[in-house]
Amino acid sequence: MTDNILEVQNLKKHFPIRKGLLLREVGQVRAVDDVSFVVHRGETLGLVGESGCGKSTLGRSLIRLYEPSSGQVRFNGENWLGLTGEELRKKRQNMQMIFQDPYSSLDPRMTVGQILSEPFQIHGILGAEERKIRVRQLLEIVGLRASHMNRYPHEFSGGQKQRICIARALALEPKLIIADEPVSALDVSIQAQILNLMKDLQEKFKLTYVFISHDLSVIEHLCDRVAVMYLGKIVEIAPREQLFANPRHPYTQALIAAIPRIGEGKKQMKRSLTGEVPSPINPPSGCPFHPRCSQAQAQCSVTIPQLETLKAGNSVGDSHQMACFLNQKEIETTIPSQRRT
């Protein structure tokens, strides 16, 4: 049996839209709409999708920066959403987050040493001397120098700031790290440094990652399994090789076909999808993707397809699942390499 660090069931996060003098609720943004998946201990699960698909909201709901509207989350086998107050704070040591923008996630008026010892203060662990030693260790772990302790965030480059954020996330020795687009704000050459660092740290500290990104090349590089989101729902989830070699959901196929490929030469561009992502305030009926789907049929606009297993893996979590009615039929698969003209 596989050891699941995180089990998510029917998770929803809806944001109310309030209008008028009395701020009456006039609608809801269904940012995350009925999502279920598991994360195995020690793996990297990628969450991929375009802007507004709900991947960041999902990440924040998992760590309870947003309170989920409904659903269940079990973290280390415990009912994670049932925790409150002191108990939640204590258990949250085990789950940390890294944000996209290292510029705004570090307090400009605190030195790096203060930033990195804050987690220990909040949780009341280690004495002043021990904290200092630990901060030095943390800086070295992420490839900075211990002498950087007394500097302020503005003295560092973007890549170095992200290293500081990673060090802060590691301070309390978490088991699970949720990384929300951690390299998107960085230059290509710096991205590679951070991605390598994250891989090394995972090995060294046996970390589990939920890695959120819009960049499929980065996702393929880093993740063991990948969940593709569209308009608040997971439309396909599979081990990496399967997802990239044999994407089954029409949206995943289009997404993979749209990735610009390096070094395959100039080509006649071909759009893989027309139209744009509809609003999550008023999502289409049935399958959220049906208005843009080339293979949509009558039932797609009526019934919401559920995630179903296409191919069972060695364990439940390794299976290839998809939420599409084509599931039941033979699907015409477009492998990206055949797309080129």
Added chain:
Amino acid sequence: MEPVVEVRDLETSFATKLGPVRAVNKISYTINQGETLGIVGESGCGKSVTSFSLMRLIEKPGRVSGGQVFLRGRDLLQLSEPEMENIRGGEMAMIFQEPMTALNPVLSIGRQIDEQILRHLKVSPKEARDRSIEMLALVGIPSPKERYDTYSHQLSGGMRQRAMIAMALSCEPKFLIADEPTTALDVTIQAQILELIQTLQQKLKMTVQFITHDLGVISEISDRVMVMYGGQTCEIASTDDLFASPMHPYTHALIGSRPKIGQRSARLMTIEGTVPAPYELPPGCPFFNRCSRATERCRIERPPLVEAKPGHSVACFFPVQS
């Protein structure tokens, strides 16, 4: 073939507290008729300043401090501002990264396109309006007649980018500069916009300078690629040649540091350190302090851009041999 665009020793500098800083430091290149030249580099490499210099849109404290820019034989840097205004938006146009800031928020998108057409073509307001609607249709904006009266904030990112492309192409420019036109967009929308630019390029027989930091995009859209670093040209070659056998250590590492779909490797190649600030650049090769092959000579002497093999030029004393 006579090149449409010829840039010679272009130099653009900015006055700062620490003295003048050269954001673009003597770069030279040509673009042939109908060709797409991709310019790639990381933040601060000077790729956008190059484009703005060509359009003569550099604002104080910056100025184009040297060189020549020939567009179909005429040196743009010698023209008066009114003459330049006739060229901008007419013979030569530009698409920007952020359409929200490039479009006028208090003028409907149709009116903005009208303005440009009336400025450059001898047509009546009625004809300009018809042409604007035609352009909106051409770039794939649905129900263009109705969209003519919408304002930029009412459109999605992809639609806004299309509106800006419609405006840039309304007077059928011979030369188009696209500065990171898809960076703010999602991949599926990016694919739509790239297809649009390519189709229109073929239709209008345009010459294009395409700037991006995205190696994948540059690889798919360019005929030739120029790699920039620290305000200088590292390497220029045909797209196939550049990606198959990069010669400059920077190009080599840049390509190696990007994960590639379907070619998974355990570790990515990295470039140690960070891009130096323009005022920290060594007198020699700008890549000197991050380069594994650098010697003392690289620090003091700037390597000239030389043609290492036909059509493939590199500015390095110790190029990578593949």
